[in-house]
Amino acid sequence: MKRLVILGAGTAGMMVANKLRRRLPLREWQITVVDRDDVHLYQPGLLFVPFGVYRPAQLTRSRRRLLRSGIQFLTGEIERIDPVAKTVRLGDGTAVGYDYLVVATGTSPRPDQTPGMLGAEWRKSIFDFYSYEGSVALADALRDFTGGRLVVHIVDQPIKCPVAPLEFTFLAEAYFRSRGMRDQVEIVYATPLSGAFTKPIASARLGDMLDERKIAVEADFLVERIDSERKMLVSYDEREIEFDLLVTVPLNMGADFIARSGLGDELNYVPVDKHTFQSTAYPDIFVLGDAADLPISKAGSVAHFAAEIFTGNFCQYVEGHPMTGSFDGHANCFVESGDGKGLLIDFNYDTEPLPGSFPLPVVGPLGLLRENARNHWGKLAFRWIYWHVLLPGRRLPVPTHLSMTGKKQPDKEI
Amino acid sequence: MPVVTIGPAEVHVDAEGFLTQYGEWTEELAAQLAAQIGIELTDAHWKAISFLRADYPQRGETATLRRVSTLAGIPIKQLFVLFPGKPAKKMAYVAGLPKPRGCV
Numbered sequence A: 001m002k003r004l005v006i007l008g009a010g011t012a013g014m015m016v017a018n019k020l021r022r023r024l025p026l027r028e029w030q031i032t033v034v035d036r037d038d039v040h041l042y043q044p045g046l047l048f049v050p051f052g053v054y055r056p057a058q059l060t061r062s063r064r065r066l067l068r069s070g071i072q073f074l075t076g077e078i079e080r081i082d083p084v085a086k087t088v089r090l091g092d093g094t095a096v097g098y099d100y101l102v103v104a105t106g107t108s109p110r111p112d113q114t115p116g117m118l119g120a121e122w123r124k125s126i127f128d129f130y131s132y133e134g135s136v137a138l139a140d141a142l143r144d145f146t147g148g149r150l151v152v153h154i155v156d157q158p159i160k161c162p163v164a165p166l167e168f169t170f171l172a173e174a175y176f177r178s179r180g181m182r183d184q185v186e187i188v189y190a191t192p193l194s195g196a197f198t199k200p201i202a203s204a205r206l207g208d209m210l211d212e213r214k215i216a217v218e219a220d221f222l223v224e225r226i227d228s229e230r231k232m233l234v235s236y237d238e239r240e241i242e243f244d245l246l247v248t249v250p251l252n253m254g255a256d257f258i259a260r261s262g263l264g265d266e267l268n269y270v271p272v273d274k275h276t277f278q279s280t281a282y283p284d285i286f287v288l289g290d291a292a293d294l295p296i297s298k299a300g301s302v303a304h305f306a307a308e309i310f311t312g313n314f315c316q317y318v319e320g321h322p323m324t325g326s327f328d329g330h331a332n333c334f335v336e337s338g339d340g341k342g343l344l345i346d347f348n349y350d351t352e353p354l355p356g357s358f359p360l361p362v363v364g365p366l367g368l369l370r371e372n373a374r375n376h377w378g379k380l381a382f383r384w385i386y387w388h389v390l391l392p393g394r395r396l397p398v399p400t401h402l403s404m405t406g407k408k409q410p411d412k413e414i
Numbered sequence B: 001m002p003v004v005t006i007g008p009a010e011v012h013v014d015a016e017g018f019l020t021q022y023g024e025w026t027e028e029l030a031a032q033l034a035a036q037i038g039i040e041l042t043d044a045h046w047k048a049i050s051f052l053r054a055d056y057p058q059r060g061e062t063a064t065l066r067r068v069s070t071l072a073g074i075p076i077k078q079l080f081v082l083f084p085g086k087p088a089k090k091m092a093y094v095a096g097l098p099k100p101r102g103c104v
């Protein structure tokens, strides 16, 4: 029997396990998936919890039940990988041996990495929505907010779903407007980037949308610490931003066991070949999803396209054939903009998000970098697609590689 | 790609003046590039720049502030003092490397 072990039953681990289960014969393969618990969280839903759109219970399901039959599921804290002995050690001392390893342990918010964040104001006036507990607590804080300065803040890049803090800002602006208290709330968007987003054309468009909504942008702001007594963000270059309510995206880091195993970079991401996800250090280790150091957004959609390429490649690799699939960095993200509207951005390693329209069978074209209601419904429909199409490992009717159909390349000088 | 003359050397740069050819950089050039953005290079600057130069060929991209800080042991705070304003960009500029990608 050949042993495939998949670490993490999040978006990427689940898709890869279910896809490979259908392609690898059970009599030759044992597939084992490990995660610390049995609760799979639909993370994109965390954006909406603070605004009361979802009840938290709508966002979780049993991992075990989402995995196809024939896959072994172990719960336990992953402590270390020994890539030479080819074993994984769990918290209770269990050693799990593997022939091939898929690391899909994602990235998580680390409020402990910014001095002062976890101080007296944590979950009183300082919140994050990247964790389940954080987004639930923030719902109460928003409901009880009577006005003042709301600061939406990102500690540093890369973060998963890099558009989520912008979406949160748009939704918060619309939320306060709908409650008739917009003029009592000053909104500031503090980012370590030089503009609203990383890529120039999208950054300009999204920056205009912040302007139109009278949201002030504090750019190039790299936080050093939070002074929770004075309710102040303090940057390395000694700028200060005062807040009444702070919604921050803490530093995102890969799992600590990656560092302990000697496999990670400074943020515990594993260096891989960006077209095949193969570890640059150990050829029998592949890293899917947010845990890899790919130069593209960390997003579920990226993990989906990546998993498509990877499963084909993996079947070739274990037969001793060259891997012919090559990932182009395709990412496709809905961006909620408030008032029941949204935008869509579609890009890859080489092509930045461009305006235009995105052809989709049956549903019809979606607007790229353009607000409309259809994009918003697309985002909400995504939850159903996630549970019923993505995680079971079925194919989306969207090309795996970026297509230029419908995209408009603006004149270079914009 | 425009070619510009900096001191005695002719080098290829992008629209913002970042060198585009890893091999065209020299230590003398670094001093000239630094001078253009008002920085006089000290040992502390060189520690950061040497790290960036050595790291780039292995990783294929310019190190972020956090990477320099963790791996070269220079606190981020000090990088802001050495390369005021936009340290990541300024370090890359002086080290003759591409502007750090905005992290997608």
Ligand SMILES: Cc1cc2nc3c(=O)[nH]c(=O)nc-3n(C[C@H](O)[C@H](O)[C@H](O)COP(=O)(O)OP(=O)(O)OC[C@H]3O[C@@H](n4cnc5c(N)ncnc54)[C@H](O)[C@@H]3O)c2cc1C
Pocket: A007, A008, A009, A010, A011, A012, A013, A034, A035, A036, A037, A043, A044, A045, A046, A047, A076, A077, A078, A079, A104, A105, A106, A107, A129, A130, A131, A160, A161, A164, A255, A257, A288, A289, A290, A291, A298, A299, A300, A301, A302, A303, A332, A333, A334
């Ligand atoms: C607020 C928010 C909004 C988002 N919106 C979108 C969106 O609209 N569209 C989109 O495409 N993406 C979105 N994302 C990003 C998306 O959720 C992630 O990119 C995706 O989940 C990555 O999948 P992954 O499998 O790499 O990691 P995850 O899904 O995070 O899974 C990692 C798994 O590893 C497990 N694990 C980690 N360490 C250990 C350990 N030591 N021991 C045992 N188990 C461990 C964890 O328990 C977890 O189950 C959003 C994310 C957030 C936070």
